Amino acid sequence: MLPGREPNGRAAAASGLSRLLGTRTAWTPVGDGEFFCPGCGGDRNYQRLTGQRRFSLLGVPVLPRGATGPVVECAACRRHFGTDVLDHPTTTRFSAMLRDAVHTVALAVLAAGGTCSRAALETAVTAVRAAGFDDCTEDQLASLVDDLAADTGRFTGEPCAAGLAIELHEALDPLAPHLAAAGRESILLQGARIALADGPYTPAERDALATVGAALTICSDDVTRLLTAARTPS
């Protein structure tokens, strides 16, 4: 308290009492990492804390009142949040997920098309670069598609389909809940454009795009509508 500022009356009594008796929480760090802070809006470091609450007398903790938390404390704004904030990806993680998603969709559609045409590869490279893989080349994609065909063919005995479906779900399932409908549709449409670059959809390309749509939680009616719309130049 500042000198010369004596408390008086009821306020003094209340503040005196709260100094006398209170609850204190001692926080113990149990982990850390990076998260997207909803408080100050950005990728920040956090500490995961568990708390031990105690009644305190004269500022001295006396009786344990049980555990509290865990909470997540932002290193920048120091605000506390429930641990569910960790379910949201950081901006960095989110853009990596998006980049991987477009890359995987491009590979799946190319692989479904069988031998890669130049036009399909060019469209795929443009999409993958725009998604963040700046140094992606047509040769790179073509050789990845070959590897994929060899791998999945060896394990499943059939061309690509099963292995690709797994790859697509791995890349898209974790991303889908964090995307708005327009964002999910845009990924499917990028795949559709790659498929259409060398002519109408083949049945295998339709299958691959249907798997993309399902993994992105777009209902099959909407998938059909979007694939038709992509075919009609606007």
Ligand SMILES: [Zn+2]
């Ligand atoms: Zn913050």
